[in-house]
Amino acid sequence: MNGGRRWQGGHSQRRWLVGDGQRRWLVGGSQRRWLGAACAGLLAILVACERPHSIQHGFRGLNTAQLYTSDKLASVAELNKIPVAEDPADPDSPMATEVFKNVQVLNDLSATEFSRLMQALSTWVAPEEGCDFCHNADDLASDEKYTKVVARRMLTMTRQINTDWKAHVAGTGVTCWTCHRGEAVPSGDWFAAPDLRGTAGMLGNRAGQNTPNPNAGGSSLPTDPLSTFLITDNNIRIQGTKALAGDNIHSIKQAEWTYSLMMYMSNSLGVNCTFCHASRALEAWDQSTPQRATAWHGIRMVRELNSAYLIPMQPLFPVNRLSAEGDGPKVGCATCHKGSYKPLNGVSPLTDYPVLAGVMPPPVAPGASAPASKTTSYSGSKDTSTAALGTFHTIPAAAGAK
Numbered sequence: 545m546n547g548g549r550r551w552q553g554g555h556s557q558r559r560w561l562v563g564d565g566q567r568r569w570l571v572g573g574s575q576r577r578w579l580g581a582a583c584a585g586l587l588a589i590l591v592a593c594e595r596p597h598s599i600q601h602g603f604r605g606l607n608t609a610q611l612y613t614s615d616k617l618a619s620v621a622e623l624n625k626i627p628v629a630e631d632p633a634d635p636d637s638p639m640a641t642e643v644f645k646n647v648q649v650l651n652d653l654s655a656t657e658f659s660r661l662m663q664a665l666s667t668w669v670a671p672e673e674g675c676d677f678c679h680n681a682d683d684l685a686s687d688e689k690y691t692k693v694v695a696r697r698m699l700t701m702t703r704q705i706n707t708d709w710k711a712h713v714a715g716t717g718v719t720c721w722t723c724h725r726g727e728a729v730p731s732g733d734w735f736a737a738p739d740l741r742g743t744a745g746m747l748g749n750r751a752g753q754n755t756p757n758p759n760a761g762g763s764s765l766p767t768d769p770l771s772t773f774l775i776t777d778n779n780i781r782i783q784g785t786k787a788l789a790g791d792n793i794h795s796i797k798q799a800e801w802t803y804s805l806m807m808y809m810s811n812s813l814g815v816n817c818t819f820c821h822a823s824r825a826l827e828a829w830d831q832s833t834p835q836r837a838t839a840w841h842g843i844r845m846v847r848e849l850n851s852a853y854l855i856p857m858q859p860l861f862p863v864n865r866l867s868a869e870g871d872g873p874k875v876g877c878a879t880c881h882k883g884s885y886k887p888l889n890g891v892s893p894l895t896d897y898p899v900l901a902g903v904m905p906p907p908v909a910p911g912a913s914a915p916a917s918k919t920t921s922y923s924g925s926k927d928t929s930t931a932a933l934g935t936f937h938t939i940p941a942a943a944g945a946k
């Protein structure tokens with residue numbers, strides 16, 4: 545029997561013994577019942593738990609699948625409904641500028657089209673307060689409420705997105721609803737994170753990271769990729785183009801900041817990295833999806849929205865709209881996308897309100913000239929020389945930037 549298997553024991557103590565008494569499998573009768581129950585439980589959990597649907601998004605064989613659960617799809621569908629549009633305006637109507645007293649931005653609209661848009665602004669931004677949210681009901685021409693002054697800038701901003709940023713928003717475009725969804729403060733707005741340097745006490749300097757970061761998927765990646773990359777033109781590219789150390793002078797720290805931004809972008813769009821990249825060569829444009837080029841334009845668009853609109857508007861906002869550190873609200877990818885890779889699931893909200901994609905009216909606001917529109921060019925894969933990458937920002941200073 546030495547070295548062979550042996551059956552041992554009575555009805556409650558059967559064991560397989562292997563070799564000279566070495567225990568391999570030890571199950572008594574009652575333990576076996578527990579094991580059976582545990583297996584049945586596990587099976588029930590596995591059957592009850594939904595497996596995510598995997599949707600092939602790029603070329604086959606490149607593992608560019610995106611994963612979705614029915615719950616997630618249902619919540620995205622619910623969030624992306626568009627309110628019923630107002631009835632079309634009577635085309636035979638005098639111009640708004642002839643009828644009203646203080647029209648500075650919508651001066652290319654007829655009075656009826658103007659009023660129709662006012663109804664829509666209420667639905668999009670302040671459905672409960674209605675006109676009173678922006679107006680003194682006794683004097684609609686008055687600019688006494690800051691909300692009206694902000695809304696006027698937002699009208700210009702929305703029109704600029706729809707006309708100058710077609711490289712990102714295509715013909716689909718945006719309305720106030722894309723961001724606001726019936727709320728004065730849209731979801732997905734953001735503020736500079738408090739400067740975390742020194743907050744680890746005796747443990748030392750956190751250097752703006754090493755704390756759970758909701759913007760970076762709960763990871764401990766740098767806390768404020770948004771102030772760093774979504775306001776000014778800081779360089780996002782860090783990867784070398786050669787296998788061995790060469791002329792790539794970027795540090796691991798810079799890579800961490802880039803990854804933090806990438807986590808934020810992925811979360812905002814409800815996708816994973818392979819929506820835009822081939823994960824075997826994250827830097828290579830010729831192996832990336834077309835969506836990466838759209839995202840490239842999106843980054844530039846968001847920088848302009850923040851630097852030309854949201855940041856200059858900061859003095860208009862009351863204290864309760866600022867962060868504890870006094871920073872003003874800003875726009876990010878999530879402000880429009882809200883977890884879907886095309887806002888409003890790709891339906892164009894502009895179809896019913898083409899006036900928001902109309903020709904930009906000349907700015908006439910006293911003291912508030914419209915921002916000069918910038919021309920952007922897509923530099924693609926050629927833009928990878930060290931010179932073209934530009935100099936990297938000083939991370940801690942940018943992280944605390946107000």
Ligand code: HEC
Pocket residue numbers: 643644645646647648649650651662663665666669670674675676677678679684685691692693695696
């Ligand atoms: C989200 C803010 C907002 C809401 C809500 C809003 N308005 Fe306005 N309203 C504006 C802005 C901004 C202007 C100025 C537009 C411009 O300068 O071109 C304006 C201008 C007007 C004017 C022109 C007044 C004048 O004589 O210059 C009228 C009339 C008007 N709104 C009516 C309404 C009515 C009626 C409602 C409700 C159905 C409404 N508005 C809801 C922001 C709003």
Ligand code: HEC
Pocket residue numbers: 665669691692694695698699700702718719720721722723724728729730733734849865873874875879880
């Ligand atoms: C790209 C996204 C975006 C679009 C499009 C947009 N907004 Fe905004 N809006 C914001 C953000 C971000 C804020 C700041 C919210 C905060 O206080 O945190 C804001 C604030 C406002 C406020 C001030 C609300 C308050 O209670 O302080 C008004 C009014 C407003 N928007 C009106 C409009 C109108 C009208 C339009 C369409 C013409 C529009 N917005 C389009 C992003 C957007």
Ligand code: HEC
Pocket residue numbers: 780781782783784802803806807809810813815816817818819820821826827828835836837839840843
């Ligand atoms: C929505 C599209 C999109 C998603 C999703 C995305 N990226 Fe990116 N990624 C970009 C774009 C665009 C750039 C270049 C940005 C620029 O140059 O302004 C970039 C740049 C990078 C770079 C720098 C490449 C270089 O040349 O040095 C790395 C690394 C990277 N991404 C990693 C990731 C990772 C990891 C994920 C997932 C967590 C991810 N990305 C998700 C669009 C995306």
Ligand code: HEC
Pocket residue numbers: 705712713714715716717718722809813835836838839842843846875876877878879880881885886887890
């Ligand atoms: C002002 C609203 C707005 C903001 C802010 C915004 N986007 Fe978009 N984005 C859109 C719209 C609208 C579309 C749909 C365009 C279309 O129909 O082709 C879109 C499309 C995209 C697509 C293409 C999706 C596809 O399937 O083709 C990507 C990728 C994308 N956005 C990434 C980003 C990233 C990354 C950011 C932040 C840096 C961002 N967007 C910020 C409005 C926005």
